[in-house]
Amino acid sequence: QQQVKQSPQSLIVQKGGISIINCAYENTAFDYFPWYQQFPGKGPALLIAIRPDVSEKKEGRFTISFNKSAKQFSLHIMDSQPGDSATYFCAASEDSSYKLIFGSGTRLLVRP
């Protein structure tokens, strides 16, 4: 019930392409869905987040798509750049909880 399933485990994209990472959850009480980006030797940093009252949120080249009925959300990186190469984690939490449940991560490599 608490799990967040993330796919794919790794992703290789050419520069300029679209990177798509998917996450699915079971707990319908989740109402906050952030994406974190982690570079080697660094801690994760918040990239973008969404709440279930909207189906899409866009910030620059990064877009979250949210499907409440399917209990799925995804991260789209448009015009992917080599500097986007990192590990991406989706996460989810409930309103009343300090507890973020993380997906297992996706290692993205953007080739020049």
Next chain:
Amino acid sequence: ETGVTQTPRHLVMGMTNKKSLKCEQHLGHNAMYWYKQSAKKPLELMFVYNFKEQTENNSVPSRFSPECPNSSHLFLHLHTLQPEDSALYLCASSQDGRETQYFGPGTRLLVL
């Protein structure tokens, strides 16, 4: 990322040693967290402190002992660890449970 600092950045210890990890946040937040990040596994929440009070202990073995003397400092005391405890230990802070968590760079721990 300089908002949350962690020391040491790397630590090698034997199974009989006692060591401590330190985390300091300079963001004025009231909540602090310890996470464990192992290869190919999701980030695992270990402990949560809110206003110096522990609000979450995610079934962590007693060989890990947290301490939060004030809202800016968090320690993780380690004793009689096992090799499987080798991982990256991340500290994070947030203004409250629903706000963005800011992560430190982590301490890479190796237990021999």
